[in-house]
Amino acid sequence: MRLQLVVPLKTGDTRKKGDKGVEELNGQLWHVSGPLDIEDARDVKFHCISYVWGLGREKPGSFFDNEISISDKTRPALIAAIRAIKASGFEADGPIEEAFWIDALCVPYADGPDRYGTLESMGHIYSAAESVIIxxxxxxxxxxxxASSGTTPDALSYDDMQALEGDKWITSVWTYQELVNARSIHFAPIHPEGYDSIVKGERFFNCTGFSLEQWKKRNNKTTSESLIEFPTLNTFEDTLADLATSSYLGRSVFQVLANMACRTYDPFFPANRLLASLGALTQEVSWGPPSMSLSDLSEKVMATCEADNDYSFIYTTDERDETPGRQWRPDPKQIQTDLSKPVHLIPLLSWSSWGEPMGATQTAHKDDVGFWLDNMIRLQPSEAPGEEVRRLLENWLYRPKDLTQPGAASKGFFRHTESDELNFxxxxxxxxKQMRFSGTQEPVICEDGLFFSLKPLHERQDVELFAASSIRWIFGSPGLVRWKEGDKMKFSAGVFTGIVRHERAEAILVI
Incomplete structure (x- = not known):
């Protein structure tokens, strides 16, 4: 890959302020290095800068001889980062390096392999950096x-939580991949006041989930009400959970897509969602030809996951491939007709999941017989679910009536009064639906729970239902449905809510 960095002029360099490509920042002269043709960015010491572009622009040629218009926040963000590494609170493993990667200056400008290869290597770049400065x-x-000034985290006020709820950095798709790949995280301000201040990431992160929990307790609010009031902060809390475990558990593509679905991106650049997802999934340098379309990029995400034996991307709302032998697979050639409505690799639910056992994902294998999905549970339709199923789901759905029970105030998705208005x-x-499920209204009743399919099933032939045992939510797991249309096999996804019986899991022949 070709890595460009913003670095100070070396001793003996005769260029001066005002020369082409040279800028004076914080009392030093800087330039953008020529592309370093390297195999591994970890061979170079540098810091990544995370910031929000906003709407303002600087004209071409106005900053480091930029060839295209760039954000007017690039200049102050770079100055802030230069000052941040010299602040007393900045922590590093060794000598602090004065070298920075910032997208507006370091991603090649011209359309082509170098630009797209760099965009597909974000996970590698951010994981290689000494630190990420936000x-x-x-x-x-x-x-x-x-919030970070005390020795222990303080709960944020309601007004502060609402202010963070609308912050563009917290909501961005790029934020997820930047955080889960970072080796060290610091916050610094963009404005001149307080330039000598810096905050280590974990000091602020610790107070986010604490604040949500305290708000629920103090105001007698449920999980449902918290999601309505603070959707962004709840997503951010899930991001921090993935960050906390990323160094030793990794992430399934299903986890990544579930978080990305709650985040924002410029609709005129829909590839950013998939590029950020790819960066969160792999820390390798981009491989193969560059992805020039959403279809190419969707295919690269799936191929990257298949190489790691992670097939959890099947649990998406995508239409399925019509290619014989691949009908189970999301179709990368779907056409996105509405800029605000992505169609590639959209997860069944935007809800935090985990692997069972911890760190596992949906695996598969091929042999002479065909393609198999591992650790799947065949579901048996029934006239009514058992009492054990009803208790499990109702205990998750409803807060206990007696709030004096230990931990009762933090339990339940809804208030117990909801059970008087709706059956379970x-x-x-x-x-x-609050988790962004877009499927059918009527579930299929099974012995061990309820299966909510993406597509209506009442007129389908030879319908088979399966639940994953290796990807879990407290209330169930993602699932797959298979049926016949004439001599063709069809597939879609769904949500199983109920008891996941791991002892019944087996490999199923898909096709």
Missing amino acids: IIQDPAWKIILE GEAMLKAL
Whole structure:
């Protein structure tokens, strides 16, 4: 790959302020290095800068001889990062390196393999950096600084939580991949006031989940009400959970897509969602031809996961491939007709999941017989679910009536009064809709739970239902449905809510 960095002029360099490609920043002269043709960015010491572009632009040629218009936040963000590494609170493993990677200056400008290869290597670049320096604007900076000033995390006020809820950095798709790949994280302010201040990431992160939990307790709110009031902060809390385990458990593509679905990106650049997902999935340098379309990029994400034996991307809302032998697979050639509505690799639910056992994902294998999905549970339709199923789902759905029980205030997706208005199947669907489920209204009743399919099944032939045992939610797991249309096999995905019986898991021949 070709890596460009913003670095100080070396001793003996005769260029001066005002020369082409040279800028004076914080009392030093800097330039953008020529592309370093390297195999591994970890051979170079540098810092990555994370910031929000915003709407303002600098004209071509106005900063480091930029060839295209760039964000007017690039200049102050770079200055803030230069000052941040010299602040007393900045921590590094060794001597602090004065070298920075910032997208507006370091991603090659011209369309072609170098540009797209760099964009597909974000996971490699951010994981190789000594640190990620996050440049924050007010009011978020003042909130972060105040929340991190004590020895223990303080709960944020409602107004502060609402201010963070609308912060563009917290909501961005790029934020997820930057955080889960970072070796060290610092926050710094973009404005001149407080340039000598810096906050280590974990000091602020510790107070986020604490604040959500305290808000629920103090105001007698449920998980459902918290999601309505603070959807962004709840997504951020899930991101921090993935960050906490990323160094030893890794992430399934299903986990990544579930978090990305709650995040924002410029609709005129829909590839950013998949590029950020790819960066969160692999820390390798981009391989193969560059992805020039959403279809190419969707295929690269799936192929990257298949190489790691992670097939959890099947649990998406995508239409399926019509190619014989691949009908189970999301179709990368789907056409996105609405810029605001992506169609590639959209997860069944935007809800945090885990692997069972911890760190596992949906695996598969091929042999002479065909393609097999591992650790799947065949579901048996029934007239009514058992009492054990009802208890499991109702205990998850409803807060206990007696709030004096230990931990009762933090339990339940809904208030217990919801059970007077809806049966548990209707309540389960209502909860799934809050998690962005877009499937059918009527579940298939099974012995061990309820299966909510993406597509209506009542007129399908030879319908078979399966639940994953290796990807879990507290209330169930993602699932797959298979049926026949004439002599063709068809597939779609769904959500199973109920008891996941691991002892019944087996490999199923898919096709």
